[in-house]
Amino acid sequence: xxxxDERRENYRHSxxxxxxxxxNDVYHHxxxxxxxxxxxxxxxxxxxxxxxxxxxxxxxxGFAVETHCQFLKPxxxxxxxxxxLRVGKLGNSSVRYxxxxxxxxxxxxAAVGYFVHVFVDRATRRPARISGRLRxxxxxxxxxxxxxxxxx
Numbered sequence: 001x002x003x004x005d006e007r008r009e010n011y012r013h014s015x016x017x018x019x020x021x022x023x024n025d026v027y028h029h030x031x032x033x034x035x036x037x038x039x040x041x042x043x044x045x046x047x048x049x050x051x052x053x054x055x056x057x058x059x060x061x062g063f064a065v066e067t068h069c070q071f072l073k074p075x076x077x078x079x080x081x082x083x084x085l086r087v088g089k090l091g092n093s094s095v096r097y098x099x100x101x102x103x104x105x106x107x108x109x110a111a112v113g114y115f116v117h118v119f120v121d122r123a124t125r126r127p128a129r130i131s132g133r134l135r136x137x138x139x140x141x142x143x144x145x146x147x148x149x150x151x152x
Contacts, residue, residue, distance in 0.1 A: 003070050003112040006100050011084035012141045013050075015042045016104065019077045029074035036067060039099050039115050042083035051137030060128050062117035065094075069113035080104040087141040093127035094118045095138055 008014065017038055025031040047053035047062070055061070075081060082102045089096040094116060101111040121128045130138065 004072055004108060006109045006112055007107060008082070008084055008100070008102060010143070011086045011098075011100055012143065013042070013046055013086070014082045014084040015045055016080055016082055017041055018080050019075065021077050024077050029076050030079075032069070032071065035069050035071070035101060035111050035113070038081060038083045038101055039067070039069075039097075039113065042085045042099060043097050043115060043117075046085060046141075047134065047137065050140065051134040052132075053134060059122055060119045060130075060134075061122050062119050064115060065118050066116040067113065069111055071111050073108070073110050075101070075103055075110045081110065085141060086143055087138050088114065090130070090135075090138050090142060092129050093120070095130065097141075 019030055019034075023030045023034045044053070044055065048055070053062075080103075082104060084100040084102060086098050087095055088098040097115045097117070099113050099115065100109045101113075102109050119128050119130050119134075120126055
């Protein structure tokens, strides 16, 4: 699918995020690094709320191993964005999230991207199987027939 053709209904979860004055760069639009903050916010907020992720004391930690963002149109302060989230691939210890960033009220995305987490044991730093409530939360983000998943 062409990134410009993405729509909100292609995603299973969304979070509204207000932009801040300081997010603007010298070109008067949201700086590219802020989009990765949007990605982090929608992903980790969802994992904590729906998946019970305990990032400070839980047995597993999700490490970002790959990211990508394609910018399609500018966002500026004081815009509010909707960060939309789905799971494109769910493996035993890794997950590829797909994110669409939409200006509030817009049907076309301002940016699309992906973010890959590998979950590891906090103590050993070795890959750890995603299971239980966390896996169920990720499975809930898979679009029917769209995400590749490995057996849980």
